[in-house]
Amino acid sequence: MQLKRKKINIQIIVKIWITINRITKRVLYYFIMVFVSISLLFPVIYMFANSFMGEKEIQKNYGALMTVNDSKKAEPEYMSFKLIPDPVSFMQYYKALLRSPKFLQMFWNSCLLTLPILLGQLIVSTLAAFAFSKFKFPLRNVIFFMFIIVMMMPFQVSLVPNYIILKKLNLLGGYLSVILPGTFSTFGVFLLRQFMISIPDELCEAAKVDGASSMRIFLNIILPQCKGALASLAILVFIDNWNMVEQPLIFLKDQAMYPLSIFLSAINGNELGIAFACGLIYMIPAVLIFLYGEKYLVEGIKLSGMK
Amino acid sequence: MKIKTKEALTGYAFASPIIAGFTVFFLVPFIISIFYCFTEGIGTLKFVGLKNFNSLLHSSSFLLAVKNTFEFNIVCVPLIMAISLLFAVMLNKKLKGITYFRSFFILPLVIPVASVILVWNIMFDQYGALNKLLVFFHITPVEWMRSRWSFWILVIVYIWKNCGYNVILFLAGLNSIPKDFYEAAYIDGAGKFACLKAITIPLLAPTGFFVFIISIINSFKVFREAYLLAGKYPYKDMYMLQHFMNNNFYNLSYQRLTTAAALMALFILLLVLALFKFEANNGRSLDKGAIKKKKNQHSNNS
Numbered sequence: 001m002q003l004k005r006k007k008i009n010i011q012i013i014v015k016i017w018i019t020i021n022r023i024t025k026r027v028l029y030y031f032i033m034v035f036v037s038i039s040l041l042f043p044v045i046y047m048f049a050n051s052f053m054g055e056k057e058i059q060k061n062y063g064a065l066m067t068v069n070d071s072k073k074a075e076p077e078y079m080s081f082k083l084i085p086d087p088v089s090f091m092q093y094y095k096a097l098l099r100s101p102k103f104l105q106m107f108w109n110s111c112l113l114t115l116p117i118l119l120g121q122l123i124v125s126t127l128a129a130f131a132f133s134k135f136k137f138p139l140r141n142v143i144f145f146m147f148i149i150v151m152m153m154p155f156q157v158s159l160v161p162n163y164i165i166l167k168k169l170n171l172l173g174g175y176l177s178v179i180l181p182g183t184f185s186t187f188g189v190f191l192l193r194q195f196m197i198s199i200p201d202e203l204c205e206a207a208k209v210d211g212a213s214s215m216r217i218f219l220n221i222i223l224p225q226c227k228g229a230l231a232s233l234a235i236l237v238f239i240d241n242w243n244m245v246e247q248p249l250i251f252l253k254d255q256a257m258y259p260l261s262i263f264l265s266a267i268n269g270n271e272l273g274i275a276f277a278c279g280l281i282y283m284i285p286a287v288l289i290f291l292y293g294e295k296y297l298v299e300g301i302k303l304s305g306m307k
Numbered sequence: 308m309k310i311k312t313k314e315a316l317t318g319y320a321f322a323s324p325i326i327a328g329f330t331v332f333f334l335v336p337f338i339i340s341i342f343y344c345f346t347e348g349i350g351t352l353k354f355v356g357l358k359n360f361n362s363l364l365h366s367s368s369f370l371l372a373v374k375n376t377f378e379f380n381i382v383c384v385p386l387i388m389a390i391s392l393l394f395a396v397m398l399n400k401k402l403k404g405i406t407y408f409r410s411f412f413i414l415p416l417v418i419p420v421a422s423v424i425l426v427w428n429i430m431f432d433q434y435g436a437l438n439k440l441l442v443f444f445h446i447t448p449v450e451w452m453r454s455r456w457s458f459w460i461l462v463i464v465y466i467w468k469n470c471g472y473n474v475i476l477f478l479a480g481l482n483s484i485p486k487d488f489y490e491a492a493y494i495d496g497a498g499k500f501a502c503l504k505a506i507t508i509p510l511l512a513p514t515g516f517f518v519f520i521i522s523i524i525n526s527f528k529v530f531r532e533a534y535l536l537a538g539k540y541p542y543k544d545m546y547m548l549q550h551f552m553n554n555n556f557y558n559l560s561y562q563r564l565t566t567a568a569a570l571m572a573l574f575i576l577l578l579v580l581a582l583f584k585f586e587a588n589n590g591r592s593l594d595k596g597a598i599k600k601k602k603n604q605h606s607n608n609s
Binding site: 026029030032033036037040041042043044046047062078079080081123124125127128130131132134135136137138140143146147148149150151152153154155156157158159160161162163164165169180181183184186189214218239242243245246250260261262264265267275276279280282283286287289290294297298301302304305 | 311314315316317318319320321322324325326328329331332333334335336337339340343394397402404407408410411412413414415416417418419420421422423424425426427429432434435436438439442467470472475476479480514517518520521523524527528530531534535548549552553556561564565568571572575576579
């Protein structure tokens, strides 16, 4: 009898110990994850919080950022992380959106560069991906291999060649000098080909037997199945080009044509007061896409990693 | 034969826009630039043989840039792969709220660099917030951007930005491993670490291969952050090959730039060829072999 009771006691203790162990593990897990998440989100939260500060507060907090290079102060004033604005002010947004025509112009410039590239690349790469996944032609694999290599190269490698060609074609300085090379980026072909390969060839064969032309097959069979992949590509291309800095800096001659990314990276003392709001507004399209298109973004990334 | 030619022609027709664009904006210019590597002066071309290569290989700034770029890759790529694999394993569970955590990993990917560069600046400035923290704890402040730390700042920014991409790829890879492998191993009495060693890592090798390539590609893109943080002439530890090329472009030394670009392109080409060769030889057999081994073990035991 006693032996039995002892056994039960031990069982209960072991059970409790296991539960405690599990709970500690879980708590530790969530603790790590929350910590990592906060550090990942920190820059965004920081921009958001600071965008509601008044100009005086910004100058007081971050004035050192601009004056450091001018003179060596005897007693440096350090900047501090400040997350809670005091008082909350919409001054930055008001100034950026209504009092600073330059800002809106540059936001528009960003759109003027990104949207044509997006549209162009979608059209060009769907057509090409169809060819590379469903037709056999001489040099097909060689060309595709070149596409992949070019895709991997940093922008600076093709800087001079691009510059020379754009000059020859008399495009230098205009928006087309950024838009055209961007349109013919080979990433889209690579990504969509990955997807189109998974569409069974039998579908195309059957349509061909029924007398459909290649264009019909493309429009009626392939395209409807590619909707998701196209959305993924669109998101990836948008993010990549919205982020663009080097190309416009080099190929555009007129500063009035620069996109917002360049403006933001070269912000100086006078504009520091609106910098946070500008940065945040610039983020908004990307964040919206993330919120509504996260599924497609994830699919696109997965697709890029498939073989 | 006729059908074949027709198919080829249709294929070319659909591919013609990209082939034309690719030829005009990448292929032809690239051939021209290779031509420049062996000549002197853009206006009047004079053949000089390997002189450009020779002077480049003796230029200290080029060697510094090559050294830093290599160093950055050697440090960053294994580091980001380990970190993202760790988080992918941690996120590959069915727990409450886990989808939010996954989303937070992806967010830095979509945030434009230019928007958050201000935050990095405030953090790492000589009189920045991080130094204030150090002073508060009575530690001597560090000149983050003017010391060895600048290299590590670049590493941190790179990992912050690119970790999510790799986590997604690893997660997809982890999901493609059949669950019954783990069950079989569990029945056999294998621990968590043994599972990781015998099942997860070998079966994840193909994904790992791709993540490796993507990490290298993305490491070239970190120039944008470096450029926005520290401008054209950063501290010597941050000076990458792209800085070298970019600066030579502005100094109009096109020969040096194209020569450096050709060398870099050649290196990437060889790297990719070697990787694919390696993958074709080892990768496939590795993962098929692993599956077979597991299956055999399983059937032997049951």
